[in-house]
Amino acid sequence: MPRTMTPALLDLVADRFKALADPARLRLLNALRDGERTVSELVEATDLTQANTSKHLALLHTLGFVKRRREASWTYYALGDRDVLRLCDLMCGRIEAEVERRARMLE
Secondary structure, three states: OOOOOOHHHHHHHHHHHHHHOOHHHHHHHHHOOOOOEEHHHHHHHHOOOHHHHHHHHHHHHHOOOEEEEEEOOEEEEEEOOOHHHHHHHHHHHHHHHHHHHHHHHHO
């Protein structure tokens, strides 16, 4: 069922798309695709600095894209839900289709 897109709702949607517009944040979300990880594991998986990783994770957590849990002195991050991956996969599919279409045009 279509939603009424009020100005306030559009602002919230735009905030989430802005967060997803950063390649570092997309790398972090992709690194969480297979399950939860610590900040150290995410630093290693993404080649980001710890400070940068923590900054991006804080925003992703605030927006609900990731969740976190503490265990002793470790903080574990995981996807808030898999919907964000569905959105990324949808866009990857669109990009692949566009590349194929352009390749056919050049043949």
